Amino acid sequence: AQSVAQPEDQVNVAEGNPLTVKCTYSVSGNPYLFWYVQYPNRGLQFLLKYITGDNLVKGSYGFEAEFNKSQTSFHLKKPSALVSDSALYFCAAPFDSWGKLQFGAGTQVVVTP
């Protein structure tokens, strides 16, 4: 079965410090991997995706993610966190050929001033 896992329920970081949100995957074949962000009382917003090619993927709002096949990871990163980055982050992967998404449990990011 294909799945993604987010090992941290919450990540706390001070504004201006680097932010990392972890995701590991268990996907057969070539994985497609996604990151979404959800602000309070809002829908999910697409940040970035890995399909193939360059292992470093750049996305919206200054976020990037590194695909690491040997560690089966797809961690989300931002060099300098902002208070406005405080939100719920979901890693996801399609679990069938129709593109239905398997989401991780989510990681709450709290950025303090």
Add this chain to the structure above:
Amino acid sequence: DAMVIQNPRYQVTQFGKPVTLSCSQTLNHNVMYWYQQKSSQAPKLLFHYYDKDFNNEADTPDNFQSRRPNTSFCFLDIRSPGLGDAAMYLCATSRAREGYNEQFFGPGTRLTVL
């Protein structure tokens, strides 16, 4: 801007009183999804449409139904809401059903059941 719109943003209904949530999209995407999300958990897929082809998830209760009268609109009908149906309902679209297509989400409708 192209977008996914959900109405209403907040819906209050009574136990057992039918309710309809609506979703529209200006993206002209072929696929539309309905998710249920409870208290910061991961969204749970209820069903999706690929064009007019309806696909129900195996564990979606019969209490939940959907209609897609045209490409732009999709409705979620809850025939007899229970207290356990209180949640955020998210509509999403994608261009096609291949796994590499990202999904675009609406802002959600928060349903309260009294």
